[in-house]
Amino acid sequence: MRLGIQLGYSGQGFADAVDEVVEFEQxxxxxxxxxxxxxxxxxxxxxFLAARTRTMGLASGVMQTFTRTPTLTAMTAAGLDYVSGGRFSLGLGASGPQVIEGFHGVRYDAPVARTREIVEICRRTWRREALVFQGEHYRIPLPGEYGKPLKLINRPVRERIPILLAAMGPRNVALAAEIADGWQALFLDPRAAGRVFGEALADGLARRDPELGPLDVSVPVPYALAEPTPALLGPHRAQLALYLGGMGARKRNFSNDLIRRYGYPRAAELIQELYLSGRKAEAAAAVPDDLVAATCLVGAPDEIRRRLDDLAAAGVTTILASPLAAARAERVKDVTALRQLLDDAGPTPPLSAER
Known part of the structure; x- marks a missing residue:
């Protein structure tokens, strides 16, 4: 199982965070x-990270499909792969209508179909084809007297940059399993993964081109080799409340939909109601304890080993750890220990349509 590091949104102390990433790489x-x-x-x-690191891969988690043209997405990915010496993976996701329409002013429609077309356009661009694409949502070049097929001027480091699709809903998960190099999952509860995602994964894997290779499944997890105290788990509980309650509209919140499918319909409704009414602390308190525990990686070494086994059984091949320890030296020590625990666990069998 690969070990990755998931950075946060805040942007505060970025130089220090990058220094720490360099230590995590070591x-x-x-x-x-x-x-x-x-x-x-x-x-x-x-x-910036490409310049400071040497061997670790870099990935977006995620670049939004609606906010850049397909060819700009391809150009950007090729540029990041170039400056990193072939270490970039393109994490793509549709986000949701609250962000896309509310912040970017772009209509949120047909996310699954658009994603399929964007992936194909990116791969053609990286192969330096004279770009001609006539899809349902994207037409390149546009009809008329001025547009002409062009190909990328530069020769990419790789003509197949890995594409990782963020997905929660069944159709998006199936699409990731069918056409992507990896699936970026969020709030994955390994106890419910087979029941909630199994059919979609099997459907997509059955149509998967063997040349793509096994599907990488990555999961971000707050992590600490420590007693799972309320104080330590507080930030994770608050993040769950944010996503379940406020990261989406009342009638269209994909994280809220996910935990309903996990089996928490009443909690999902209550968290959203509390959060949207401004009672954020109460919303966090309403997040079920077992959901908090199931979606993080916190405990003594034996507990971490058991949780890693559960994640492996659910098909996870990449752990994206967010170290929780208060001191930097302790966070680096915890990452070193997690690397050893993952090495001891051995390889994770790839997902298959029958699994």
Whole structure:
């Protein structure tokens, strides 16, 4: 199982965070993922990280499909792969209508179909084809007397940059399993993964081109080798409340929908009601304790081993750790220990359509 590091949105203390990422790389971390919501963009930070790191992979988590043209997405990915010496993976996601329409002023429609077309356009661009694409949502070049097929001027470091799709709903998860190099999951409860995602994964994997290879499944997890005290788990509980209650409209919140499918319909309704009415602390308190525990990686070494086994059984191949320890030296020590625990656990069998 690969070990990655998931950075946060805040942008505060970025230089210190990058210094710490360099130490995580030396401790055995193989990947760093930079988010992009309605925060600072991921691209500028990834470029900085490319200059400071040497061997670890870099990934967006995620660049939004609606906010850049498909060819700009391809150009940006090729540029990040270039400056990093072939270490970039393109994490893509549709986000949701609250962010796309509310912050970017772009209509949120047909996310699954658009994602499929964007992936194909990116791959053609990286192969330096004279770009001609006639899809349902994107037409390149536009009809008329001025547009002409062009190809990328530069020769990319790689003509197949890995694409990782963020997905929660069944159709998006199936699409990731079918066409992407990886699936970026969020708030994955390994106890419910087979029941909630199994059919969608099997459907997508059954149509998957064997040339893509096994599907990488990555999961961000707050992490600490420590007693799971309320104080330590507080930030994770608050993040769950934010996503379940406020990261989406009342009638269209994908994280809220997910935990309903996990089996928490009453909690999902209550958290959203409390959060949207401004009672954020009460919303956090309403997050079920077992959901908090199931979506993090906190405890003594034996408990961490058991949780890693559960994640492996659910098909997870990449852990994206967010170290929780208060002191930097302790966070680096914890990452070193997690690298050893993952090495001891051995490889994770790839997902298959039958699994």
């Amino acid at each position: 401790a055995g971390a193989e990947l760093v993922v930079v988010p992009e919501a309605y925060s600072f963009d991921a691209v500028s930070q990834l470029g």
